[in-house]
Amino acid sequence: MSDDAATAIENLSQETRTFSPSSEFVQNAVARPSLYQEAERDRLAFWRSAASLLSWKTPFTETLDWTDAPFARWFADGTLNVAYNCVDRHVESGHGDQAAILAEYEDGTDATYTYAQVKDEISRMANVLTDLGVKTGDRVAIYLPMIPEAAFAMLACARIGAPHSVVFGGFSADALRSRIEDAEARVVITADGQNRRGKQLPLKPAVDEALATGGDSVEKVLVVRRTGGDVEWNEGRDVWWHEAREDASAEHEPVWVEAEHPLFILYTSGTTGNPKGIIHTTGGYLTQAAYTHRNVFDIKPSTDVYWCTADVGWVTGHTYVVYGPMANRTTQVIYEGTPDSPHQGRWWEIVEKHKVSKFYSSPTAIRTAMKWGEDIPAKYDLSSLKLLGSVGEAINPEAWMWYRRVIGGDRCPIVDTWWQTETGAIMISPLPGITATKPGSAQVPLPGIGADVVDESGKPVENGEGGYLVLDKPWPAMLRGIWGDPERFKETYWSRFEGLYFAGDGAKRDEDGDIWLLGRVDDVMNISGHRLSTMEIESALVSHEWVAESAVVGAADETTGQAVVAYCVLNNSNADSPTDNDELVQELRAWVGKEIGPIAKPKRLFIVNELPKTRSGKIMRRLLKDTAEGRQVGDTSTLADASVMQAIADEVKND
Ligand code: ATP
Ligand code: MG
Numbered sequence: 001m002s003d004d005a006a007t008a009i010e011n012l013s014q015e016t017r018t019f020s021p022s023s024e025f026v027q028n029a030v031a032r033p034s035l036y037q038e039a040e041r042d043r044l045a046f047w048r049s050a051a052s053l054l055s056w057k058t059p060f061t062e063t064l065d066w067t068d069a070p071f072a073r074w075f076a077d078g079t080l081n082v083a084y085n086c087v088d089r090h091v092e093s094g095h096g097d098q099a100a101i102l103a104e105y106e107d108g109t110d111a112t113y114t115y116a117q118v119k120d121e122i123s124r125m126a127n128v129l130t131d132l133g134v135k136t137g138d139r140v141a142i143y144l145p146m147i148p149e150a151a152f153a154m155l156a157c158a159r160i161g162a163p164h165s166v167v168f169g170g171f172s173a174d175a176l177r178s179r180i181e182d183a184e185a186r187v188v189i190t191a192d193g194q195n196r197r198g199k200q201l202p203l204k205p206a207v208d209e210a211l212a213t214g215g216d217s218v219e220k221v222l223v224v225r226r227t228g229g230d231v232e233w234n235e236g237r238d239v240w241w242h243e244a245r246e247d248a249s250a251e252h253e254p255v256w257v258e259a260e261h262p263l264f265i266l267y268t269s270g271t272t273g274n275p276k277g278i279i280h281t282t283g284g285y286l287t288q289a290a291y292t293h294r295n296v297f298d299i300k301p302s303t304d305v306y307w308c309t310a311d312v313g314w315v316t317g318h319t320y321v322v323y324g325p326m327a328n329r330t331t332q333v334i335y336e337g338t339p340d341s342p343h344q345g346r347w348w349e350i351v352e353k354h355k356v357s358k359f360y361s362s363p364t365a366i367r368t369a370m371k372w373g374e375d376i377p378a379k380y381d382l383s384s385l386k387l388l389g390s391v392g393e394a395i396n397p398e399a400w401m402w403y404r405r406v407i408g409g410d411r412c413p414i415v416d417t418w419w420q421t422e423t424g425a426i427m428i429s430p431l432p433g434i435t436a437t438k439p440g441s442a443q444v445p446l447p448g449i450g451a452d453v454v455d456e457s458g459k460p461v462e463n464g465e466g467g468y469l470v471l472d473k474p475w476p477a478m479l480r481g482i483w484g485d486p487e488r489f490k491e492t493y494w495s496r497f498e499g500l501y502f503a504g505d506g507a508k509r510d511e512d513g514d515i516w517l518l519g520r521v522d523d524v525m526n527i528s529g530h531r532l533s534t535m536e537i538e539s540a541l542v543s544h545e546w547v548a549e550s551a552v553v554g555a556a557d558e559t560t561g562q563a564v565v566a567y568c569v570l571n572n573s574n575a576d577s578p579t580d581n582d583e584l585v586q587e588l589r590a591w592v593g594k595e596i597g598p599i600a601k602p603k604r605l606f607i608v609n610e611l612p613k614t615r616s617g618k619i620m621r622r623l624l625k626d627t628a629e630g631r632q633v634g635d636t637s638t639l640a641d642a643s644v645m646q647a648i649a650d651e652v653k654n655d
Contacts, residue, residue: 106195285477371548525564
């Protein structure tokens with residue numbers, strides 16, 4: 001390895017700043033340092049005891065059955081109900097008056113639902129679904145905006161043991177149809193429309209369109225009235241929720257299901273390849289959801305106000321909006337709108353209003369807030385915050401530091417949580433009150449989780465080296481397969497390394513043994529035979545004061561194999577950056593050379609207005625790579641805004 005490449009690989013792990021929690025935080029922390037030893041001593045006993053966070057109708061006797069690996073069975077002879085665990089038992093224990101959901105609507109109105117009210121709502125909806133013909137085991141598609149009814153719909157399905165398939169409300173009719181058809185859903189739950197940036201966008205027409213040309217399994221469509229106004233109505237098929245609700249009883253006996261009964265199917269966002277229907281089941285999933293939520297977010301049920309900004313259309317909205325928080329009897333904010341409507345301080349206004357104490361969001365949201373400028377959050381009282389979380393992508397050290405200082409007042413621990421739709425719950429993360437945190441690193445596997453970084457041959461790497469992230473022990477919330485395609489499950493995750501789950505992400509261990517995520521394996525570049533991570537170069541660019549966001553790709557190059565191509569979005573708030581494009585580009589290229597090493601210097605660098613992102617906010621490097629290599633841009637159907645990619649393609653062509 002040349003010196004240059006060695007420098008590059010070393011760069012991120014040279015982060016030496018660490019932040020220890022305050023002694024006050026340590027004293028009151030939920031997570032105990034002994035968790036690591038307990039899990040180390042007897043992993044299955046550890047998970048057995050975590051399962052006691054739940055109420056079981058029939059206790060299980062066996063913890064894990066791994067004889068048919070990679071198909072796991074956890075707590076398989078126990079029975080329980082997820083909705084009972086998330087709602088009823090809190091009412092039974094005398095907490096029915098505690099707020100479960102603080103709903104903030106896009107138009108500035110709000111509503112509170114107590115646990116007792118949630119119990120009534122989901123019981124009514126469970127009765128309505130049963131009347132519409134849904135039986136235990138039938139699939140229900142949910143296509144709703146981010147309103148309390150989305151959580152009610154999921155819990156109502158769980159109550160009758162009907163696996164749900166939530167489809168993000170921003171997806172098109174085509175995307176909805178293919179997901180309905182793959183899961184053969186019997187009922188779709190939707191709304192007439194949704195509020196977005198002061199406008200009312202129709203939602204039900206997409207369901208009508210999807211069902212006009214397919215989706216034959218669907219018999220009924222249950223429609224929540226959100227925006228009002230006229231909607232096309234299909235008599236005999238469509239049912240208004242508010243009308244059915246009137247006649248529905250608020251009494252409903254939950255259906256007790258086996259621990260391995262499927263709870264939901266969720267299609268991955270499609271940053272890579274075709275969407276896959278990831279299957280999660282009941283007992284193991286809820287155990288790890290509750291356990292990780294409680295320990296990673298330091299949850300104190302009676303005092304915390306928690307807010308996870310994810311949409312229920314993504315796995316984060318399943319595990320850390322609905323199931324984990326509600327299993328732990330948390331009071332939480334659910335917000336319908338966008339961060340910039342009606343103004344760019346909207347999120348911080350909500351934090352102030354509800355005195356949010358635990359806040360969980362994504363690097364893309366944090367970088368966007370950085371771009372808007374720190375004087376915006378400075379207008380609000382954020383002193384209620386006690387802990388901040390991040391998920392979805394690796395967080396650049398620069399963004400981490402900003403998050404800590406500007407939002408967290410230099411006082412809140414940050415938990416950078418690595419996990420996937422497939423893992424069901426958090427796998428790698430600091431534990432607040434225990435781990436001294438490090439900007440940009442997810443650091444350590446949680447107690448009870450086996451994660452490692454291995455080389456091409458599957459051998460664990462030494463500290464200071466990079467490789468592939470793998471999971472080497474089964475975990476309770478692990479996916480149980482891909483809906484309808486067990487072979488694809490084995491092939492995608494279990495064939496790369498014998499006996500190891502291949503996560504598809506590149507990673508590195510630093511000198512302390514901490515884990516750094518380097519992005520997807522496809523995003524690791526090969527420049528003159530040296531492996532460089534797109535993530536490292538992006539982090540270097542973002543650490544320059546002019547740059548708000550950046551995306552780096554490796555483009556085919558005749559001489560070096562691949563060449564570094566960078567796209568940068570500039571900060572809004574920088575008056576002193578040059579206006580001359582060439583000057584900007586030269587300075588930023590030189591900066592990367594200085595920060596990482598000459599080999600990492602982008603061969604081409606473009607200043608752009610926006611980066612192409614999926615609807616969950618992840619950068620689609622695949623498309624940027626198409627452009628950098630002079631190809632027609634590939635499938636843009638999962639992009640939030642397809643015009644962004646066109647603008648970039650035009651710019652690159654004119655270069
Ligand atoms: P698809 O699998 O369809 O391409 P996706 O992988 O984006 O979509 P998710 O399951 O939501 O869908 O995302 C999981 C991925 O997100 C991880 O594999 C990893 O690449 C990235 N990720 C999530 N959290 C972190 C984190 N804290 N640090 C680094 N990367 C993260
Ligand atoms: Mg993935």
